[in-house]
Structure formats: structure tokens, C-alpha cells
Amino acid sequence: MYHLSLRGAVSLSDIYIGGGVFQSTAKHVAEKFHPTRIHVVTDANVEPLYLRALCAQFPLTVTYTVIPAGEEHKNLETVAGIYQDLCEAELTRSDLLIALGGGVVGDIAGFAASTYLRGIHICQIPTTLLSQVDSSVGGKCGVDLPQGKNLVGSFYQPELVIIDTDILSTLPERIFCDGMAEVIKYGCIANRDILELISDPAFKDNMERIVYECVRIKRDVVQQDERDTGLRMTLNFGHTIGHAAEKLGNYVDLSHGQAVAIGMCAAAKLNVLLGGTDYTEPITNACRMHQLPTALPYDTEAIYRSLLSDKKRMSDTMNFILVDQLGKADIRKLPLDELHTLVTQL
Numbered sequence: 001m002y003h004l005s006l007r008g009a010v011s012l013s014d015i016y017i018g019g020g021v022f023q024s025t026a027k028h029v030a031e032k033f034h035p036t037r038i039h040v041v042t043d044a045n046v047e048p049l050y051l052r053a054l055c056a057q058f059p060l061t062v063t064y065t066v067i068p069a070g071e072e073h074k075n076l077e078t079v080a081g082i083y084q085d086l087c088e089a090e091l092t093r094s095d096l097l098i099a100l101g102g103g104v105v106g107d108i109a110g111f112a113a114s115t116y117l118r119g120i121h122i123c124q125i126p127t128t129l130l131s132q133v134d135s136s137v138g139g140k141c142g143v144d145l146p147q148g149k150n151l152v153g154s155f156y157q158p159e160l161v162i163i164d165t166d167i168l169s170t171l172p173e174r175i176f177c178d179g180m181a182e183v184i185k186y187g188c189i190a191n192r193d194i195l196e197l198i199s200d201p202a203f204k205d206n207m208e209r210i211v212y213e214c215v216r217i218k219r220d221v222v223q224q225d226e227r228d229t230g231l232r233m234t235l236n237f238g239h240t241i242g243h244a245a246e247k248l249g250n251y252v253d254l255s256h257g258q259a260v261a262i263g264m265c266a267a268a269k270l271n272v273l274l275g276g277t278d279y280t281e282p283i284t285n286a287c288r289m290h291q292l293p294t295a296l297p298y299d300t301e302a303i304y305r306s307l308l309s310d311k312k313r314m315s316d317t318m319n320f321i322l323v324d325q326l327g328k329a330d331i332r333k334l335p336l337d338e339l340h341t342l343v344t345q346l
């Protein structure tokens, strides 16, 4: 088992990573909090698998909200339902909310915890690879509006994160591969050894170490730039073009991981167009090996139009994340007209 600490502006997060660590959730909760009530937020997919086993660990009554699974439920209406359950359960500021599920559950529960009573303690128990290596750590949480994804949210660190890598073995292959896109991203931006680790045909036997290496990078980045004003933007490698493609497919045609994989391959090509080092082959190969797409499925003009709504866009420039040395990311401010010319050559 690995243990990492993340010192945020207002709290210290303890992150435990390992096979079977889920069974020790109550022990880690008792080391950190003194709740008289615990409320769990989970979804309809995860509930039958892990909710009962989680509740049974605690010597007190645990209440819960089971939300419908899927990004389409990541909205304020779902949050309102959670607030209602928290009021009914009479949770106070000394009590604890636990998010048990993938990225959608983590984002919604984190947002509910950050706003209910102006903030209650939250523990994240991520159950997908994507949420284990990315969204459960670092405190970004929020919901979608009809106008766009993640438009309402907050930075609110979970004080405890329990990452059980044994849970990964029960994931459908498609969901597992989705998370591998973020794993490849960490290899590209910060530690090329990760790319070595995942090129081993038996890499799934080594998920504890692989997830740890990814989370360690995320911890280091978030600790230096919790509010996403500089270094943290490097975590968006592949996400600018990825988000543009995801949006063009109405968030249905491509999963997030598939979109990020396409975005990383496009960013590698874009680096070559800018006269930089050519890493298209190792990045494309890593994506292919993990059953992720590598080619842009949409017209490049449409991709450019779609990326204009990216949160990283300024009035006439965009911060674009490039990798010119495998294992190291650069933030490049590109004028929009130059980006237009580059994107349409992809």
C-alpha cells in the first residue's frame, strides 16, 4: 500500500493506494474524523457492488443517496436531491460525506460537500481507473449546466481518498481503457517510465504501482498550483482538442478517455508542425496498445470552431499544452489565428 499527503491551502488530504485498501476505509476514517453520522453518495451501477460492504464497516448508522448513473445526471437537480437527503439525515459540519463511484459521483458529491453548510468533510472512494488517477484527487468538483460541462463548481479538497486498485479488475474493459488515456497522459507530461510500465503485456498485475505513479504526479502538480493558474494546466495535455472532439460528438460518440487519446495524438502532430520533436509514434502506439483511438474523427475546421469555447481560451490566444520532450510538458500561448492554421493541417 502507498500513502501520499497533499497539502492544500486549507486542508491536508491523505491518499491511500493499494489492492484491498477499501476494506480499511473505516480505519482510515477513524484516524482522521470523528463523525456521528456518515452519508454515502453512490450511483446505481456501483451500489450493488460496494455500498453494503462499505456501510458494514462502520459501527454507526450510515445513510445514503443512490443517484442514476451517467453524465446526464451531473446537474443541479441531482445536487438538490443530495442536499435534501443530507438535511433529512441531519448531517452537521463534524460529520462525513463519502463519494463512492466514478468521476460523475465524485464531482457531484464533492460539489454537494463543498456547499452544504458551507462545507462538510468529504472522503472520495473512486471506483474507475479514470477517477482513481485523476478526478478523485485535487479537489475540482462541480456539475454541468444546459449551456455546457462543468460550468458550476469549486475547488474543495477531499481530506481522505481511498484508491483500491483491486476494484479495477471488475471494471468492463471499455471503462478500464478509458482511464488508460489519463495514465498515458501522465507518462507524456511528467514521467516516461509510466509509458514503459504500461507497455509490458502483464501491466495489469502492476496497477498499484502505475496508479501510485500517476497520483504522485497529480499530487505534486496540485500542491504547487491548486487553483489552476499555471502548472496545473499541464494536466490538460490532449484535453483541448479532446474536449473539442467530445463536444462535437455530443458527449456520446466518444468517451472522455477516447477523446483525450485523440487529443494527445493531435497535440503530438501539432508539436511537429511547430518545428518541435516528433513523438507521434510512441504516443500513438501507447494509445493503440490500450485500445484507444488515435485519429481525429471530425473535420479539422469543425474541431477549431469547437475548441474556441475551451476554458483555456483568452480573448485572442489559447494556452496549449505541448510535449517536446517525452516526460515533460510545456504551456505554449498560441495566437488563435496561428492555432487555426495549425489545427486545419492536422
Ligand code: GLY
Pocket: 134, 135, 137, 138, 140, 228, 232, 235, 236
Ligand atoms: N483533471 C485536471 C485537473 O484536475 O486539473
